[in-house]
Amino acid sequence: DGGITQSPKYLFRKEGQNVTLSCEQNLNHDAMYWYRQDPGQGLRLIYYSQIVNDFQKGDIAEGYSVSREKKESFPLTVTSAQKNPTAFYLCASSLKDFSYEQYFGPGTRLTVT
C-alpha cells in the first residue's frame, strides 16, 4: 500500500524540550512538505523539500528544523525556540513541485505544556 505515514499520532512534551516528528512516504515522490494547522485556520507551510539534501523555509519556519537525507523521509524538529508549538502537524508529498497534487499523512497532534 502506497502512502504517507506520520508518527506518533499524539505527542506530549514539556516546554523547553525539542521534539522530532517523523514522516515517511513510499509514493516515490520527489517533494515533501510540512504544514501546521491551528484550530479554525488554514494550513501554513513550515518547510518543504523538492529534492534530497535540499530544503527551503516556508512561511513560518522560525523555531523548526528539518532534514532530507533520504527521498522517503522528511523529519521535522520542533525546537524550544518555537513560541507556540501546540498544533496539528501535517506532512505531505507531491510528485514534483507545488503545481502537483499534494497527498497528506494522518498528522501528529503535538501538545506542549
Added chain:
Amino acid sequence: QKEVEQNSGPLSVPEGAIASLNCTYSDRGSQSFFWYRQYSGKSPELIMSIYSNGDKEDGRFTAQLNKASQYVSLLIRDSQPSDSATYLCAVNGESSASKIIFGSGTRLSIRP
C-alpha cells in the same frame, strides 16, 4: 499578499440536495487549483484538482474554474451525511515554484 478566501460556514444542506462551495483567489496568474475534504480531527484528503477553465466531474463531485473571475467552486450532488466535513480550497501561483496557499475552509453540514 496572495490570498485564498472561503466562507467559513457552516453551510447546511439537506440530504440529497446539491452543495455548492465557493473559493476566490487573489493571484491572477494562478494555474493549479485543488479541493480537499477534512473530517474533524483528521488530515486533508484530496478530492479534485483542476487546471483549466470550465468544469471537471468525478462521480458526485464537480469542480468549476473561472480564471477571469478568479473563483473556483465545488459542487457535491446527491449530498450524503458522510459529506459533512470542512472543505479546503488550495491554489498554486503562476509558476511551479509558487507555493500553494490554502483557504481556511468551509464547514459543510448535511442534514438528514
